[in-house]
Amino acid sequence: MAAVNWVFDSLLMVNLLWLAWRALVNPNLFKAVVLFIAFTLFLALAWVRLNAPDVALAEAAIGAGITGALLLTSLQRINVSKPNKKEKPDEV
């Protein structure tokens, strides 16, 4: 049904933009990386809606798996080298 398609697509778009904005603005880098991984998974859904399932498979595996793990490892190494980093109060 076209109505369900529209509702799903608009929800997906709103989610993508919201996740992207919150990932960029978040002062807590760990939360930002987690939001980026969530953004990647939503993007994989968007690729499916665009009739590109191959790209969706690659996006889910590479974006969430490889890039997410790389970002988290880099974050860990940055934090290890800066032990007196103060954290702002939590906000998501």
Next chain:
Amino acid sequence: MRSRDMSANVIRGSLIALIAALIAPLAWAVWSLPEEGLGLRPKVVMNLPQSGASHPVTAVLLNFRGYDTLLEIAALLIVSVGAWSLGEAQETDDSQSPVSPVQRLTSQVLIPLMILTAGYFLWVGTKSPGGAFQAGALLGAAGVLLILGGWTPAPSLHWPVRISLTLGLLVFVVVGTSVMAAGGYFLEYPASWAGTLILLIETAATLSIGLILTAVYVGGQPRIWIDHLPGDKGESL
């Protein structure tokens, strides 16, 4: 507001205006595309029987535009060479974040499943979504899970890993040049052999891509391989 806040807001505002000016024409262009634009699809579907794959994406990637895929695999290899030439891998500090039993058990269950699913993607790529890059990405993620579980490579794996990293590109180039002996151009597969050649190239490419992604995650040559270079008299640092 202080002048620093104001200039930051001016920069942010002008950046938003620039991005909006870029996105608005793009959005209008996409919106004004015809609903059912055919593009090159009829030509691809017409030549699909001779391509060796029944999924149009795989046929385009591995046959019609095979040269582009060859260059992509070469680019991935260069990425792994570049990442490894920056130094050796950092030692993991197991006292900081010990591997929990839950993680160990989950890895033991998930990694064989991921390898199996990668093999499935590779096989089914000829007739439905899948293929070498998807399978290779899944293998890379399995490798990342392996490294996170605290696995360190043995010295005897040094040369097998080196050879397997380059295997995808090597097989692609060898296949591409050996079909020239059958009288075609570079990468022009004969129609009866196309399916087999595509599967051969994809298998080697899957292994290579998985290893390249894991190697990029490791971030450098493991120390245990540098200490045991062939030709060393066995001295340790």
